[in-house]
Amino acid sequence: MYQPLADKIRPQTLDDVVGQTELLRPNGVLRRIVESGQIPNMIFYGPSGVGKTTVASIIAKQTERKLYRLNATTAAIADIRRIIDELDTFLAPNGALVYLDEIQYFNKKQQQSLLEFIEDGRMTLIASTTENPYFYVYNAVLSRCTVFEFKPVEPEEMRRAVSRAFSLALEGRTVTLDEGVVDAISTGCGGDVRKALNAVELLAASAAENGTIALDDALEVSQRSNMRYDRDGDSHYDILSALQKSVRGSDPDAALHYLARLLEAGDMISAARRMLVIASEDVGLAYPQAASIVKACIDSAFQLGMPEARIPLAQAIILMATAPKSNSAIRGIDAAMADVRHGNCGDIPANLKDCHYTGAKKLGRGLTYQFPHDFPGHWVEQQYLPDALMGHTYYEYGENKNEQAARAYWEKIKGR
Template identity: 35%
Template sequence: MNEPLAERIRPKSLEDYISQQHLVGKEGSLTKQIKQGLIPSLILWGPPGIGKTTLANIIAKDSGRPFYTLSAISSGVKDVRDVITKAKQSGGLFTTKNPILFIDEIHRFSKSQQDSLLGAVEKGWVTLIGATTENPSFEVIPALLSRCQVYILNSFSKTDLELLLERALTKDEFISKKNIEIKETEALLRISGGDARKLLNIFELLVNSSEEPIEITNDLVLAKVQKNIVRYDKTGEQHYDIISAFIKSIRGSDPNGAVYWLARMIEGGEDAKFIARRLLILASEDIGNANPTALIMANNTFQAVNTIGFPESRIILSQCAVYLATSAKSNASYEAIGKAQALVRETGDLSVPLHLRNAPTKLMKELDYGKNYKYAHSFENNFAEQEFLPNEITNTKFFEPGPNARENGMRDFLKNRWKDKYNY
């Protein structure tokens, strides 16, 4: 029994596939395409252990296509070209049965490796399915991303994970023969962090290291598993917990906490670009206009990290983290766009007021497009009071300046210009 439990009970069909109903349920966006065998090149994006590889296998099986797989960790450009050559020989040009090339962790492919895929995808020699835990907008080159559809896989729910355990308990040919009772699942689910593969590995470890009758309890899980947890798992729960602690330390203006969690990530082998990207987001979300230089600092950090890499990048990341932690904070811009998006979803596509519309043609001018628009630069202080929102939501305030020196200045500016219109 060398094959791990996660492999033994891996779903072989859509009927057995747990979760992701928005993709593979009766009305799922992928269901019809899979059944018809008309599969586009696609990127499956989601957390680890939620079935990306399984779904790729099912797609290949149900569409009757040859299936080739590469791991971005161990494959080079030559490996990519060799697989593409084999795929061309087994598929045939421009047929609906062209082979599927599955690339796990495609975000780890270099630009040259991704470039080597372009021709094959564009000419239809292969249908590419890439799996990634990182945002493909950042990690997949634009030319390749534009030729793929991106599908987001959601994290497993508690019900999904408990269903997986029940399946292992009743369907696996080895475990189903043992006397096992699952009395508690909280510790199992917490330690697995929503990763189904990790959950099943832990469950199998518990079963194989216990004498029958076996009672799975929280105490048993903590006693046998917790002490063996890897100190930093780049693809598991700690990946998300530690980056969360890092961000919250900076948001909370504690450079000591920020540098500690940064060190934990660096020592654990975290991707420098991942850390730098989170700093870039934080600079806008949590600091914003309280200190606009923060965004420049974070962007320069991201560029420098891309150029230099480890070990020297640790110094740049530390400098940026300390700067952001000791900066004035504001989430006013973050809150403003959230309020505006919520209202857009509620009110739909409100008409643009006529005076704000573009009028490039004679007909548009005759229809009063742009009529009565006041060109701000033609007025004193480069300001002319006029309405910039649809009539239905006039006077709605989205932006509320934060209580810091810079944004207090913004509040004074807005109050001086708009008087009581927005109640600044």
């Protein structure tokens, strides 16, 4: 019977697991928990192919518990109940360890139904998810579990698995590897061990006896595998967050990198929307022309389409990353909206109220309003904020050249 290479090479001990060194190193917290034998209910969170299922299997083996594997896309609470029924039989004398893959596919009622099974200690739950558990797992379950984050395997660690896989896949055969094949797979599969091992298996199966596994073939089978992207998941928001923070931090190289990841994933719309936000939120009044320039670049990009669209988008992102920065606009509006949300408003001064209707003067509307354009410097002192907010300051001038010039101008006009 055919057995995938990834299953043949699956680690049997924690020492054999590649990656996850923070969790599984000799003094790592997860290793200490496993070695204690006192296994709590846990949630393994991380991308596919990084060892979540493997570690759960090793935990079951080391603690001598029977492992039941369920997938939330097909399982139901009835499957959990059948497992509980077995606990009083000789089939699971030390209790059960239930590995529930993709728990995010259980709805709220199904997730909450798990509580009755995990609270009495007869069943230990290890749930796994590729989505952020703090968004997709309900609080009642989350509060009874310890969350461990599994991360993509670094290329240095991946090389161990790839080299071992080639040794096993090519055992007894005379096949040579071009220089760089192992490195190409180790770096080209985005930290996903399963993808890397599948690539090894494919290359080994297609290699002729006394032949060579070419570097170009290795690059082809692993191409684009390093792109972890889901428009509705963590990757989407993580990349957008990294893009904005790179621009805010004035690092054009990092900003271009994250823009490239979005474009390679075919998500130009999200990149464009976030760039429009950045122009006003992070560049802002330090270089207000950036908003119109970025808008023009984005319009050009959508008229051009890919691949040419990358050029005006790169122009816009570099412009913002190297421009002076100010967040005075967002700070000002957020402070004003906070007052409004808390009901700190007050009545609009009568001189500012609409007076373009019959009877407005009888109500005292606009009687004392002074038209600023009739005065020197187009300014006259009068009350604009409601009485309840007199003296409130929402906008603080930034330290950049533009805002300081505006500040100096108005201080001169207002005679301060």
